């Protein structure tokens with residue numbers, strides 16, 4: 449029977465880094481991966497460009513993590529953003545810094561990250577077994593003794609006193625992350641904190657999304673209201689989809705939206721198309737435009753303020769005839785236009801679920817994992833790394849760094 453120093457379940461971000469580090473420590477490492485190749489999810493990160501990590505300092509980094517970034521302090525201390533960047537550089541992958549402290553490979557190819565880590569692990573002597581699904585971890589007297597896995601329809605056993613569960617969450621299940629790790633952890637007696645999709649596009653009642661489908665707005669402000677109370681606001685880019693809203697600001701807001709919807713609260717998002725101008729300044733700008741272009745049809749005048757796809761939505765909402773000459777617009781109507789530009793409101797009725805969520809929130813309970821080692825407090829030799837743990841973060845490279853840091857720490861000698 450095969451026997452290893454470390455068995456890693458899953459060759460995603462956490463599993464690959466654990467394989468690199470474990471094998472570099474001189475350990476006999478085996479990685480079992482259900483897909484036919486490594487890092488399927490990594491390949492689609494950052495729209496195929498892979499936002500590897502973020503330049504934020506540890507203290508700031510921890511504030512981007514839910515439900516409690518402080519759990520990660522020892523993991524970040526052992527392997528942080530500068531470490532993954534120098535490891536990649538050592539593997540020949542150059543990186544570049546973009547706005548918001550986001551690091552990407554210079555090649556803008558996520559595949560370079562996967563290839564580099566996989567090759568480094570192989571060079572160090574790690575063994576990879578693809579098309580193998582781990583179904584259970586085996587214990588003897590509450591200590592890990594191996595795994596049971598399926599290969600070509602046959603059940604096999606591999607021995608090890610150390611098993612790291614790096615199976616990811618349950619979002620984008622087509623990449624192999626189907627939530628198996630939660631079942632493996634539960635079987636060991638671990639508590640799984642409620643799972644829900646985070647960084648997920650939102651479904652809106654109004655069909656504006658359908659009309660403005662494909663439109664991306666840059667530098668807008670989106671404000672979240674729950675039961676009429678302002679909860680938070682985000683500035684940045686927003687995309688309209690046939691079902692509603694997506695894009696960075698929406699993904700960031702979505703975590704709170706999913707929780708509010710779960711609690712059956714009323715949720716709405718107000719989009720400010722002109723955040724750089726307050727009501728008075730925007731009104732003055734419109735007044736100037738009306739005076740300068742009095743003969744212009746209202747439909748054409750709107751082109752000065754909005755992208756084409758958004759104009760029919762605004763005209764319809766305001767009950768304005770696009771053929772009407774600008775000079776016939778009353779002061780009351782102009783103020784209504786200003787109000788609408790500052791506040792186009794969307795009633796949020798749902799979200800796009802795990803299938804389209806960037807990350808799974810919830811997971812293996814933090815109080816049952818030793819943050820200094822990533823070892824289970826319930827079973828000797830059982831470790832966790834990556835998204836399977838009850839940790840998730842905002843966009844910006846934070847989620848991959850969580851996987852890299854916890855994977856590295858879990859594979860420490």
Ligand SMILES: Cc1cc2nc3c(=O)[nH]c(=O)nc-3n(C[C@H](O)[C@H](O)[C@H](O)COP(=O)(O)OP(=O)(O)OC[C@H]3O[C@@H](n4cnc5c(N)ncnc54)[C@H](O)[C@@H]3O)c2cc1C
Nearest residue numbers: 458460461462482493494499582616624834835845847848
């Ligand atoms: C569209 C998208 C874009 C993203 N972009 C970014 C980004 O730019 N930056 C960022 O920081 N984060 C990004 N993320 C999040 C990031 O991809 C995850 O946080 C990260 O991949 C988690 O790493 P992981 O190793 O825990 O899990 P995964 O990368 O999901 O790896 C888990 C692996 O385990 C395997 N597996 C599962 N069950 C079994 C089993 N029973 N037996 C064997 N193998 C198994 C799976 O096949 C998979 O290969 C993005 C996510 C998505 C969906």
